[in-house]
Amino acid sequence: MRDFIIRRLVYAVPTLIGISIITFAIARLSPGDPIRLFTFGIKDFTQEDYLRLLHAYGLDKPMPLQYVDWVTNIFRGSFGESLIYHRDAFVMLMERLPNTLQLALVALLIQLIIGVPLGVLAALKRGSWVDGAIRIFGVAGHAVPAFWLGLILIILFAVNLRWLPSIGMLTVGHDQWDIADRIKHMILPAFVLALTGIANYSRILRTETLDVLAQDFVRTAHSKGLRERTVVYVHALRNALIPVVTALGGILAALVGGALVIEQVFSWPGVGQFTFQAAIAKDYPIVQAGVMFTSTLLVLSYLLRDLTYAIVDPRIKVG
């Protein structure tokens, strides 16, 4: 197992180097000049001022040298100073990470709590109207755009019914530790973020449960005279859940990366919204830090997934 882990970690290195090159290249080669952008319209701003700022931010160096500087500084623990905020990009990103993680974790929880029972129920009621309804829900969950659903839910539950807030993660003036208020703010965005996952889980669980229910050991359990409930929940479900459990790491990373739209719709001050705004403003250090962070998270989560696979299914070997 140790060799397996080491080998996987070694594999991750070229992946991350590749990501760093692509991230850097995309950020730098996209049209536009950040200094021109944030100084657009500044009174009496001269060409000399422009050159001074270009130098101050190290943007006057050749591109490969800028890349080397960037990577070198990463190893020194700095992703560079934001061109707009004049603060360390990674520190700013980490300030917002807990907000995104909260949302992602709650969404994950909702996905599991709703998606798993729905999948099992659909399998047990295969061919019935319940199965059909869950299938329709699954298709709708995939098809409905998150931003649209978010806006509809805001209009319904916040603007019209006034049951839930429409913006942010805390009512203005409330204490940061007001958990009840925080939950109220989280319900709509977490549900919308979770929706695709619910549809995914219910579909996977339905397939897996049907597959497991048809296997010999389930028939054996039945023939031993065990109760239906015991057969399904103790024997079948445990096996059907394996793909779900192993996929958790990857899903969490995807949720963190995918929260962007939800953060925009619900004005949730998370990493996605922050990185998106930085991309618009061509704030290179933040964009690069954001993409590198999310990519690293994804690489690590896939590594975790492979490890989990190897643990729960010893037949899997690293290639």
Add this chain to the structure above:
Amino acid sequence: MTQKRLRTLIAGFAGTLLLVTACTPGGQGNASPTPTAATSEKPQQGGRIVEATISDIATIQPILSADTASSRIINLIYDGIIQQDYKNGEPKPKMATFSISQDGLTYSFEINAKANWSDGKPVIAQDWLTGIKAVGKSQKTVRKSNFQDVEGFLDYCVGSSSSGCTGTAKEISGVKIDSANPKKFSVKLTKISCPAIIDLNGYTLPTQVFGKYVTDSSKDEIDTAPENTAPTVFSGAFKFSEWRKGDQVILNKNPDYWQGAPNVDQYIYKVVANQTAIANGLKTGEITWGNIQPKDLADMQTVDTIKITKYQNLGYTFISWNTLSPTVPAFADKRVRQALAYGIDMDQVIKAVVFGEATKQVAHHVPVQWAYPSSPLEPYKYDKAKAQQLLTDAGWVKGSDGILAKDGKKFAMTITTNSGNQERETLAQVAAEQYKQLGIDAKSAPEAFQGLVTKLTTGDPVIEANIIGWSLGGDVDPYQIWHSSQIPDRAKGTTGFGFTGFKDAAMDKAIEQGRNPTNGDCSTAARKAQYETFNKILNENQPYNFGYANNVLVGAQKTLQAFDPGSFSAIWNVHTWWIKQ
């Protein structure tokens, strides 16, 4: 800019093309204005104001600020020595009265005896000097050029050799603090500059906090000072409490504010994703006030709890014609540009694009500016026949395909605009459609703002026609946009906002005399005469289709009292605002 970032950047212009005006040599500033509540009721104490913004602040350090969101917080916690009248933009005393010497070169200030910092120390001339010194020391400020005309500033400031900063002096020789009265000081300029009074507002920073960053041995530590994001001492109506990054900035009332303690306890600057969220937040009561979009106006007017205030924006949206375009040489012909003005029904466009919430523009200055011309200008009322006649006069004749052609070359053009800005994208499409009716093969092409800005300011010939907007901010000086020195030249590597390439010697002269008059007369009347000439030349030559000036639509809870936003400031009387329970 997305629309969000875009708006911030364009709006940032407001805080930057600073105002000027009635700075008659030898004139004396008036007493500080006393804000009046919009109601005769006795203000109630307490409560909280939540203003919605679509951009988080970038800094709380005035010398580094280049965006409107940061400027809002800075203006709430730091007072300036002067201010602009919130309706007409005239510079007026705030923390200090001012006078200008007969030769127009020396500005004298006296800070109000009541003006004090939140730690009890008086605001003194040294605090103003600390601000200007901080600009001199900073490597990342975008304001260095604002003070280049202050005598001795270039000797003091640090920067690249080409910027003129030498860093050889330890003091700024043109700034003299009265040894007998620490609240009095004077600033000497190297040349007469009518917009100077606004620049000289400077940045009055507490020396007890920032003084350590502007000592003789300081380098650019001011750029990374922790107080830039968590200030500790204030002169404004509110005191900084907390910045929850990406979410909100929390300010508490300054009970010792020199103009009187604010009525409300807190001012929250709440970041939301977009203007739809602002409209929703106003309806739910989560937001006290914020700007709304024209498309939401009808809906918001049906909400009982909301009142809508409209005022004219200090800017306009226009279509620029690249008169130097190698691909559309037609733009070099004045008759063609005039035809393009007559050939678009701008009144209809305003209805279609911004729901009628704008005023048609036919020259540079907008109606709320004092420099707006008094003499009538050609209104370019929609007249398709006249447009076609002008095109015919210019030699453009329709071919069998219905497209205008001259010397075998068809009249084709692409109108670019920044993608993501729905209003401008619609305007580009509508304009292209209307120009097609004239026989012009017009297309619209959205493009990312980031790239567009670089192309425009560097004079990239690929831009033929373009839609963008100016927010004119304080001063009426149009030098940076219309003086011929501001035309970008790729061959010479110079950049600027004169991306139409249009120049006119008489217009240059009028701009120069409105900015640095040879007779030293910076009076409003003298400058206005120059700007009459300037606007008339632009009106006749139409290097832009000047488009329209939008209305600013503000939605506020009806419980918010004494709220009276104007074109030049929305928060000018914020300490008198109160919440009716």
